[in-house]
Amino acid sequence: xxxxxxxxxxxxxxxxxxxxxxxxxxxxxxxxxxxxxxxxxxxxxxxxxxxxxxxxxxxxxxxxxxxxxxxxxxxxxxxxxxxxxxxxxxxxxxxxxxxxxxxxxxxxxxxxxxxxxxxxx
Amino acid sequence: xxxxxxxxxxxxxxxxxxxxxxxxxxxxxxxxxxxxxxxxxxxxxxxxxxxxxxxxxxxxxxxxxxxxxxxxxxxxxxxxxxxxxxxxxxxxxxxxxxxxxxxxxxxxxxxxxx
Numbered sequence: 001x002x003x004x005x006x007x008x009x010x011x012x013x014x015x016x017x018x019x020x021x022x023x024x025x026x027x028x029x030x031x032x033x034x035x036x037x038x039x040x041x042x043x044x045x046x047x048x049x050x051x052x053x054x055x056x057x058x059x060x061x062x063x064x065x066x067x068x069x070x071x072x073x074x075x076x077x078x079x080x081x082x083x084x085x086x087x088x089x090x091x092x093x094x095x096x097x098x099x100x101x102x103x104x105x106x107x108x109x110x111x112x113x114x115x116x117x118x119x120x121x
Numbered sequence: 122x123x124x125x126x127x128x129x130x131x132x133x134x135x136x137x138x139x140x141x142x143x144x145x146x147x148x149x150x151x152x153x154x155x156x157x158x159x160x161x162x163x164x165x166x167x168x169x170x171x172x173x174x175x176x177x178x179x180x181x182x183x184x185x186x187x188x189x190x191x192x193x194x195x196x197x198x199x200x201x202x203x204x205x206x207x208x209x210x211x212x213x214x215x216x217x218x219x220x221x222x223x224x225x226x227x228x229x230x231x232x233x234x235x
Contacts, residue, residue, distance in 0.1 A: 004164075035223065043209060045165075045226040052221075091164060099215050099222040101153050106178070107215065109224055111164040 002027045004094050006112035013082055014120050021077040021115045023092030029053075034068065034075045035093040035109065045091070050099070051075065082119045089114045123148040125227035127212050133233045140185075140199040142230050144212030147193070152214045154195040155224070156187055159209040171195060207234045 003026040013019045025034065036048040049059065051068050059066045063080045079086055093109040124147045134140060146152050156168040167180045169187035177187050184203050188196045195212060212227040 037226075042228075043231070044228045045211065045213075047216075047223045047225060050221065050223050093165075098220045099224060100220045101149070101151060101215050101218050101222075102172075106172075107153050107155050107170055107213070107224060108167055108180070109165075111166075113164045 002029075002032075002094055002096065002110045004092050004110050004112035006090075006092055006115050008115045009113070010116045010118070012118045012120065015084060016081050017119075018078060018080050019082050019117065019119075021079075021090050021092075021117065023075045023077065023112060025073050025075065025092070025094045027073075027094060027096065029096040031096070033095045033098065035095070036066065036075075036077050037091045037093065039089040039091065039114070041088070048077075079117075082117075084119050084121050087117060087119045089116050123152075123214065123216055123225065125212055125214055125225060127210075127227035127230055129230060130228065131231045131233075133235060134202050135235055136204055137201045140197070140202050140206070140232070142197040142210055142232075144195040144197075144227060145193055146195075146214050149193070149214070149217065151192060154189065155213040156195065156197050157211045157213060157226070159211065159229075161208065165211065169197070202234045204234050207232055 005024045032053045034051045038046045065078045067076045091114045092112045095109045126145045155170045157165045159165045171177050171189045185199050209229050209231050211229045213224050215222040216225045
């Protein structure tokens with residue numbers, strides 16, 4: 001069975017600190033997809049990144065970076081020089097299927113419990 | 122680009138009352154559609170998904186049902202709400218038809234059952 005664990009329930013940092021959100025996953029699929037979503041206080045889910053299991057290159061997007069390590073089944077998310085606007089709940093998710101419309105894609109994303117990040121000024 | 126509309130944004134309903142939440146998608150045809158629920162302080166759970174009109178798959182046994190009367194319309198219903206139905210309900214669809222398209226979510230409906 002697939003499972004996503006975000007062991008950190010809440011994290012509090014002061015602005016400009018770096019912070020890493022941990023994500024550990026379990027799956028028997030050889031091909032799978034990992035995601036991070038941000039949920040600000042307004043409630044909507046904002047897509048941040050999607051990684052394929054066969055692409056272990058780490059990725060950087062501005063202040064955001066992601067470290068994918070298949071050996072430890074982890075997909076950690078780091079925010080560099082955090083800002084107050086980064087305060088949100090962050091979800092890691094796993095899917096055994098590629099995206100896109102089509103009857104073969106059930107779109108089952110398995111979510112972790114989320115990590116609440118509070119960035120204080 | 123695709124837009125997901127959900128309404129109402131918030132809803133307070135008494136136990137035993139019926140429920141109807143609506144989701145419509147613009148900017149695409151024959152989309153896959155999904156209902157997720159987020160209970161307070163918890164992650165998201167997939168409730169239903171639909172790959173076409175009249176085609177509904179249920180992921181968990183529950184007090185809720187879903188219907189897809191039109192290509193871009195997905196409805197979540199209940200005949201009699203329970204307290205445990207309270208939560209944040211999110212409709213989702215893939216951004217586009219490409220294989221690597223990410224799943225995008227509507228703004229959600231916050232349901233409180235009293």
